[in-house]
Amino acid sequence: MSAANVKSALETGLYIRTPLIKSAPLSKLTGKDVYIKLDCLQPSGSFKDRGMANLCQTLQSTKGTQKLIASSGGNAGLAVATVAPKKGMTVSVVVPESTKPNVIERLKALGAEVTVHGKIWNEADLLARQRVDEDPQAEYVSPYDNQLLWTGHSTLVDEVMEDLPQVGAVIVGVGGGGLMCGVLEGLERHGQTSSKVIACETEGAASFCKSWLKSPPALIRLDTISSIATSLGALEVTQVAIDRSLKHQENGGTVQAAICTDKEAVEACLQFSSDHRIMVEPACGAGLAALYSERLRKQTLEGVEGPIVVEICGGSGVNLSLLNMWKKDLGIE
Template sequence: MALHLETPLLESRPLSQASGRAIWLKMDALQPPGSFKIRGIGAACEHHARSGKRRFISSSGGNAGIAVAYAGRRLSIPVSVFVPETTTERAKSLIRQEGAEVFVHGTSWQEANERALEAVDVETAFIHPFDDPILWTGHATIIDEVVKAAVPFDAVVLSVGGGGLLSGVAEGLARNGLQDIPLIAAETEGAASLAASVKAGRRVELPAITSIATSLGARKVCQRAFDITQTLPVDCVVVDDRAAVNACTRFLDDHRVVVEPACGAALAVAYAHADRLARFERILIVVCGGATASLAQLQAWQAS
């Protein structure tokens, strides 16, 4: 049995009214570890378990680590997650709550990732947080479920960090014959590595992540995500941190679910940048979730 759940698909009256368009929400914030990550990471962990691996190692700023830890607990395989110093105490506690070890190393995900790779041996599987074809195939099930529900849509709005979700959604569209449907890729200022790459015509690396949406904190997107922007209809939208946080608080009022600013970036497209949706009629928003933001943290960000 898959480690992820088939999540609800909801028509959002509040978001539809805010944007003047019919908005449907794929509620992956309701996955057991709190985000869409378990779809692909669960598939990868099951694959490596079948191959006889006896330990999982991952690197993460939060949600991917929580997903690996959850998968390891369900599969009875020990997990070690390497996180940077910027990772919140809440994220570390959620990883430990699933029974995994947490190692803190470096000031960025890149440094934590390098240390994680050094710890891999022949009995260990390294679970990348976003750059792995097995992950993309797992994330593609989001689109499979929407198609199975027979809900038509003419655009998909999603948040982009390292590009794993974008790569998975594009694969899901392609395998359902929907590859011509435009993707609206939302990022926050200070974490917009995809938008910077599209503008430059090549993958570029940000000097640092300065957004509070640290879950979007890959300084360079994966090659697959960039390639998708060169061959498929992808529209990059960059919102500021305040718009992302405001979207989270409005979404909490509207749908009674707490999500991170990384997810708020996608919601902000409908709440605050509806002009970017004007040419569409029925829009699917992937509510990717995120377990590391609390109500108190959202309120603190709003007050700052």
């Protein structure tokens, strides 16, 4: 995203500059300076507005695109349905059956045409691609696998670096790898090559972490998604997430995989809501669990020098009823 595109996207409200605040509870818990980047405050509820802003603006200015067909487990669909109409574009979104009803209702309220298809995102994506092939006026929108998205997501690092002189570690949740690619792109652009990036997933959706933990790291495809963190539900991450992680390590940085349980993710969501009065979904809780879970905290803090930034990626698949349901189902006291 060029400087001109960033300024234009911000001025037209396609996404917002989000706060970076020091977390007193997390700093006390870890003995480190911990900052939270509140992308849960983006208009659609997640960081994905950043990438969609760049994608929509670029497609319209270079191709004159007016119609988008997207596949999504929820957050990417909400982002494109929030951003694209501001550019006068129409949006169709194909979502899997695992998508929460409140997300589907929000998509419809934003004016998107919604189709529910397939048990998991990958099946919904096949239908979205088929529809694009049949409609020469439409452009396909991936929820994570596009350079325009990654560059848009990298703006969060630009903002962090305006507030902090250096970053010791960045904690991110990983679904398809789009956020991971953006963070690594931003860190490289700002010369933060020695920083640690902690990639977080739940056990039933750990497509990146399992790929990264192979020796040597290599892309793997999960058989199924078996986690309540459905926003992380890509059977396979983009290869670029692996490639950029390898490059980051070659440049002197560290990339660490952190896999939590669904219970740890939800416990982190609950504690975060108590500490900061903000609700986030389990996909975001996976990143928070890297610090809230004593088991994971011992691993993730090792070797970190300098401030820790937790990307509060947000997510709209959460409300008080769902948090209470997950708490009950997982036997959380």
